[in-house]
Amino acid sequence: MSLAETARPAAAGEPGTLVEVQGLDRVFDLSRPWLNRLIERRGRIRLTAVDGVDFAIRRGETYALVGESGSGKSTIAKMVVGLLPPSGGSVTIGGTDVWAGRGRDEQRRMRRRIQMIFQDPFASLNPRWRVEAIVAEPIKVFDLVPDAGRRRERVGELLSLVGLDPRDGQKFPHEFSGGQRQRIAIARALASEPEFIVCDEPTSALDVSVQAQVLNLLRDLQKRLGLTYLFISHNLAVVRHVATRVGVLYLGRLVEEAPARALFAEPLHPYTRMLLEAVPDIDMEGIERQSIAGEIPNPINPPRGCHFHPRCPHAMDRCRAEVPPRYAVGEAGVRCFLYDPDAT
Amino acid sequence: MTPTLSVRNLRVEIPTRRGVLTAIDDLSFDIAPGEVLGVVGESGAGKSITGTAIIGLLEPPARIAGGEIRLAGERIDDLSADAMRRVRGRRIGMIFQDPLTSLNPLYRIGEQLAETILTHERLSQRAATDKARRLLEEVGIPAAGDRLSSYPHQFSGGMRQRVVIALALAADPELVVADEPTTALDVSVQAQIITLLKRLCAERGASVMLITHDMGVIAETADRVCVLYAGRLAEIGPVRDVVKRPQHPYTHGLMAAIPTLHGDPDETLRQIPGAMPRLDAIPPGCPFNPRCDFAYGRCGSERPEPLDAGKSRAACFLHDADAAEAPPADTVRAARAVGLEVPQKVAEAAR
Numbered sequence: 001m002s003l004a005e006t007a008r009p010a011a012a013g014e015p016g017t018l019v020e021v022q023g024l025d026r027v028f029d030l031s032r033p034w035l036n037r038l039i040e041r042r043g044r045i046r047l048t049a050v051d052g053v054d055f056a057i058r059r060g061e062t063y064a065l066v067g068e069s070g071s072g073k074s075t076i077a078k079m080v081v082g083l084l085p086p087s088g089g090s091v092t093i094g095g096t097d098v099w100a101g102r103g104r105d106e107q108r109r110m111r112r113r114i115q116m117i118f119q120d121p122f123a124s125l126n127p128r129w130r131v132e133a134i135v136a137e138p139i140k141v142f143d144l145v146p147d148a149g150r151r152r153e154r155v156g157e158l159l160s161l162v163g164l165d166p167r168d169g170q171k172f173p174h175e176f177s178g179g180q181r182q183r184i185a186i187a188r189a190l191a192s193e194p195e196f197i198v199c200d201e202p203t204s205a206l207d208v209s210v211q212a213q214v215l216n217l218l219r220d221l222q223k224r225l226g227l228t229y230l231f232i233s234h235n236l237a238v239v240r241h242v243a244t245r246v247g248v249l250y251l252g253r254l255v256e257e258a259p260a261r262a263l264f265a266e267p268l269h270p271y272t273r274m275l276l277e278a279v280p281d282i283d284m285e286g287i288e289r290q291s292i293a294g295e296i297p298n299p300i301n302p303p304r305g306c307h308f309h310p311r312c313p314h315a316m317d318r319c320r321a322e323v324p325p326r327y328a329v330g331e332a333g334v335r336c337f338l339y340d341p342d343a344t
Numbered sequence: 345m346t347p348t349l350s351v352r353n354l355r356v357e358i359p360t361r362r363g364v365l366t367a368i369d370d371l372s373f374d375i376a377p378g379e380v381l382g383v384v385g386e387s388g389a390g391k392s393i394t395g396t397a398i399i400g401l402l403e404p405p406a407r408i409a410g411g412e413i414r415l416a417g418e419r420i421d422d423l424s425a426d427a428m429r430r431v432r433g434r435r436i437g438m439i440f441q442d443p444l445t446s447l448n449p450l451y452r453i454g455e456q457l458a459e460t461i462l463t464h465e466r467l468s469q470r471a472a473t474d475k476a477r478r479l480l481e482e483v484g485i486p487a488a489g490d491r492l493s494s495y496p497h498q499f500s501g502g503m504r505q506r507v508v509i510a511l512a513l514a515a516d517p518e519l520v521v522a523d524e525p526t527t528a529l530d531v532s533v534q535a536q537i538i539t540l541l542k543r544l545c546a547e548r549g550a551s552v553m554l555i556t557h558d559m560g561v562i563a564e565t566a567d568r569v570c571v572l573y574a575g576r577l578a579e580i581g582p583v584r585d586v587v588k589r590p591q592h593p594y595t596h597g598l599m600a601a602i603p604t605l606h607g608d609p610d611e612t613l614r615q616i617p618g619a620m621p622r623l624d625a626i627p628p629g630c631p632f633n634p635r636c637d638f639a640y641g642r643c644g645s646e647r648p649e650p651l652d653a654g655k656s657r658a659a660c661f662l663h664d665a666d667a668a669e670a671p672p673a674d675t676v677r678a679a680r681a682v683g684l685e686v687p688q689k690v691a692e693a694a695r
Contacts, residue, residue: 068530177619207386207557207620212601212613219612234531237603241613264605276605278535280560282587283606295502295533 382566454492581656
């Protein structure tokens with residue numbers, strides 16, 4: 001089909017890194033206005049949502065970021081697509097820094113190559129626009145198909161690519177179910193012929209039977225168009241199904257990073273192990289599980305040292321004082337002193 | 345033994361300007377004393393509305409239009425609002441998805457617990473506060489005595505849900521209706537809450553109706569499962585059977601669509617085509633027939649009743665041994681290939 005040919009000049013399987021995230025930080029200032037601080041004698045309140053995160057995504061791969069609420073996964077997604085400026089660190093896509101290239105033209109070119117699919121397909125589509133206008137918008141904005149008739153054809157192609165009828169373009173978003181709306185959102189994301197798509201919890205608002213449809217579609221499109229995904233999710237079973245590589249976040253830090261198979265077969269970080277242990281699974285009926293103690297601490301005032309130490313069964317004195325660096329274990333990286341080769 | 349809860353031919357209707365919608369149609373099930381019944385289904389299946397019908401909190405204009413609900417043998421669906429209020433809380437405890445909506449943000453936790461206890465029991469204020477403290481200890485809240493004077497916002501999500509469990513159990517109810525009790529919580533906290541709920545209800549001998557969309561939670565918690573589709577019963581049976589050997593084509597599709605932590609991650613997930621019908625567009629016959637791989641002639645016109653199917657009961661004609669119209673032979677073969685226990689009689693009659 002013509003779309004597969006036009007969508008991506010770089011063929012799938014091309015080696016090399018497409019996205020590189022280095023030392024990414026994001027601090028939110030939650031302080032009261034300075035006069036209040038002066039009168040109430042209070043200091044500034046800062047929340048470190050993302051703390052020194054590094055990872056790289058290879059072309060044609062799916063990199064998944066998993067974490068519970070407050071882990072910083074959505075903040076990272078926003079910084080990667082260029083919706084939220086980082087406090088420190090860099091994001092480069094295909095060698096261009098997302099946040100350094102300030103030239104308008106350069107930024108436009110960059111924007112075209114990155115697209116995003118959001119969690120809630122009820123909020124991410126304009127209810128007053130026909131589907132055709134929604135899907136055609138990126139094509140117009142980037143002036144990819146100037147001819148109106150040809151543009152309409154292209155929208156039809158995109159709709160059939162995501163499993164909808166080209167005639168659906170005449171309808172409004174409210175005429176579709178949640179799963180179909182997410183297909184429209186995917187068609188819109190594909191319209192600018194991107195090479196990199198950030199999927200922020202794309203199936204968490206959907207029912208299981210429909211979730212499977214969307215996950216299969218994303219996988220199929222990746223194969224056909226050679227797309228690269230950053231997949232954000234809290235659902236480990238879903239991540240296991242789509243990811244090539246997985247990064248596990250805990251309170252803004254990437255605590256473990258590994259090829260998906262390795263991570264699920266042999267999780268290294270105590271938090272990853274706990275998380276995998278906690279997932280309710282249909283294959284586990286009637287099994288009494290070990291409950292994990294504690295909850296995620298308040299990110300405004302996280303524990304010192306390793307953030308996970310108050311809940312960790314292996315915590316040592318060192319964990320309470322020092323922040324563990326990244327130790328390489330095979331193809332994986334883990335921020336835990338248990339893997340310190342020089343430990344005594 | 346009299347079941348703790350018995351629902352017979354329940355029908356819930358919602359009158360609208362464009363006609364009457366049937367949200368629940370001819371639903372029957374029992375919950376035995378001490379049993380945990382899981383109620384699953386996707387959004388719009390009618391699980392929550394079943395729960396609210398049982399506790400008598402259907403939001404008008406929705407109304408019970410037929411059938412019976414019995415609590416330990418006594419009818420509760422026709423009670424006056426006043427009488428029902430005494431049943432709720434005292435004999436049926438409730439846990440909802442969002443703990444913040446169940447707790448009053450303006451009252452201290454201790455006051456809310458003591459108030460609930462005093463509504464249902466004749467105790468002195470001091471004895472009620474004492475009982476409140478013991479309840480908080482039981483649900484695993486550290487320094488329970490001090491936390492009595494805290495407000496709901498001072499608790500984390502998991503701790504709030506523990507308080508809600510304490511509230512639900514305050515009057516030692518016979519039945520606890522828990523509607524998506526862990527959906528708003530993080531995975532690591534979910535497991536704690538489920539384990540706690542299960543343990544406390546078992547200790548008190550309370551039956552539980554656990555409503556959730558999460559099959560994983562059901563698989564680990566429930567004794568039996570009731571699967572709803574478009575307001576109707578699709579399948580009901582022991583949890584192990586429904587999960588491992590589903591007998592309704594919908595349940596079968598649902599189980600295969602769930603990504604798990606086992607099995608081959610590269611395998612394509614099974615998907616059910618289409619989506620659950622809206623209440624104003626439920627197809628005639630079996631509501632699942634337009635999405636079903638095994639649908640044949642009568643599925644589009646006749647409505648299947650729940651029939652014996654393996655150790656479960658499933659509302660599917662493939663299990664109808666006395667049918668006049670047998671399904672096509674290759675449908676039977678395909679259904680058997682995926683594990684549906686089509687009776688021998690049906691297979692022989694198949695053309």
